[in-house]
Amino acid sequence: MFEVLPHLDPDPILGLSAAFSEDKNNAKIDLGVGVYKDEKGNTPILSSVAQAQHILLERETSKTYITPQGNQGYINNMLALLLGEQSPVMMADRVAAVQAPGGCGALRILSELLVRCNKGARVFVSDPTWANHIPLIGSAGLKLETYPYFDKAMAGINFDAMMEKLSEAGKGDVVLLHGCCHNPTGADLTNAQWDAVLTLAQEKGFLPFLDVAYLGFGDGLEEDAYGVRLLAENLPEVIIAASCSKNFGLYRERVGLAAIITDSSKVKKIAQGQIQSVARGIYSMPPSYGGALVDIILSDTALKQDWVSEVNSMRNRMHSLRTMLVEKLEENGAQKDFSFLNTQKGMFSFLCITPEQVRQVRAQHSVYFVDSSRVNIAGINKNNVDTLAKALVSVL
Ligand code: LMR
Numbered sequence: 001m002f003e004v005l006p007h008l009d010p011d012p013i014l015g016l017s018a019a020f021s022e023d024k025n026n027a028k029i030d031l032g033v034g035v036y037k038d039e040k041g042n043t044p045i046l047s048s049v050a051q052a053q054h055i056l057l058e059r060e061t062s063k064t065y066i067t068p069q070g071n072q073g074y075i076n077n078m079l080a081l082l083l084g085e086q087s088p089v090m091m092a093d094r095v096a097a098v099q100a101p102g103g104c105g106a107l108r109i110l111s112e113l114l115v116r117c118n119k120g121a122r123v124f125v126s127d128p129t130w131a132n133h134i135p136l137i138g139s140a141g142l143k144l145e146t147y148p149y150f151d152k153a154m155a156g157i158n159f160d161a162m163m164e165k166l167s168e169a170g171k172g173d174v175v176l177l178h179g180c181c182h183n184p185t186g187a188d189l190t191n192a193q194w195d196a197v198l199t200l201a202q203e204k205g206f207l208p209f210l211d212v213a214y215l216g217f218g219d220g221l222e223e224d225a226y227g228v229r230l231l232a233e234n235l236p237e238v239i240i241a242a243s244c245s246k247n248f249g250l251y252r253e254r255v256g257l258a259a260i261i262t263d264s265s266k267v268k269k270i271a272q273g274q275i276q277s278v279a280r281g282i283y284s285m286p287p288s289y290g291g292a293l294v295d296i297i298l299s300d301t302a303l304k305q306d307w308v309s310e311v312n313s314m315r316n317r318m319h320s321l322r323t324m325l326v327e328k329l330e331e332n333g334a335q336k337d338f339s340f341l342n343t344q345k346g347m348f349s350f351l352c353i354t355p356e357q358v359r360q361v362r363a364q365h366s367v368y369f370v371d372s373s374r375v376n377i378a379g380i381n382k383n384n385v386d387t388l389a390k391a392l393v394s395v396l
Pocket of ligand 1: 014033130183
């Protein structure tokens with residue numbers, strides 16, 4: 001039966017990890033998959049998470065099924081983190097939400113829900129966007145269109161072109177926006193640009209679909225929620241897919257949240273039943289473990305403070321790695337100005353070099369990153385930055 005299927009190339013992001021492990025060069029550098037790494041190149045369990053694991057081990061007395069929506073404590077804590085403690089939409093009982101298996105799970109079940117609402121809905125995604133947005137949203141049956149976003153020549157957002165394209169979206173259409181720390185470019189909307197997106201959404205009536213996978217990695221946990229809260233508080237409907245993979249370091253535990261802001265508490269009940277029925281039809285209920293850990297952390301003042309400090313130190317370190325790379329490139333005689341890296345946010349940036357140069361640096365120097373020139377900033381450290389800068393300069 002399966003011989004009819006075509007052979008597929010490895011995933012453009014996850015496939016890099018396999019290629020990296022096979023590379024025998026001791027000086028190899030992995031700037032591929034988006035995972036946070038410390039100075040030694042390890043991805044350790046956060047201390048707040050390790051403490052929560054001990055608590056959970058003591059506390060958990062059964063492995064029976066959890067509820068279809070997932071851990072309600074986790075959901076409430078996550079909504080408070082995303083929408084704010086005093087969120088007016090929460091107080092108005094307008095938010096349906098379920099724990100989801102990772103940000104991917106959230107993106108997929110929300111896409112399935114959109115298909116149930118409007119089979120012909122168009123989803124406008126940024127050009128470029130995270131590679132996995134395409135199969136996650138497209139395979140649900142939604143039609144994807146792109147809007148201009150990152151301009152390599154400007155090394156920044158072409159906001160006028162983005163807004164011009166988005167003005168074609170109307171009622172029944174969906175616009176996917178990265179809540180913060182745009183993946184793959186690291187180029188984020190300013191608060192004033194978020195304000196303009198809100199005005200356009202109000203005028204045109206499209207539905208914003210927010211992907212929030214890096215909260216806290218841009219400017220701070222509160223600062224990074226600006227766009228999410230602005231749209232949530234000023235539009236009748238918004239949907240949100242959030243992930244705890246990066247900011248809690250819970251990658252393999254698959255911890256996400258799908259939230260639907262509706263225009264009334266009556267519609268909220270309908271949305272809650274529908275999203276649970278979508279989930280039941282795919283994976284029944286989310287895995288319990290990671291959500292329980294996040295719930296423990298966010299429900300305990302001292303543990304939450306520990307976690308906030310850990311997020312702050314990951315963010316600050318990534319900022320300093322950006323500066324270090326820009327300086328090293330300059331020191332090694334790069335003709336190209338890379339200072340734009342310092343203005344970008346989160347884990348990723350485009351180096352704005354060609355796919356040919358990316359492949360060259362991989363083949364000649366064992367430096368691994370995505371063909372688009374997306375680098376995982378967190379893969380840089382004091383020991384590899386010089387080798388990295390020299391390798392990049394040699395292919396410029
Ligand atoms: C990434 O973009 O590298 C991460 O979100 C991991 C993934 O699943 O692609």
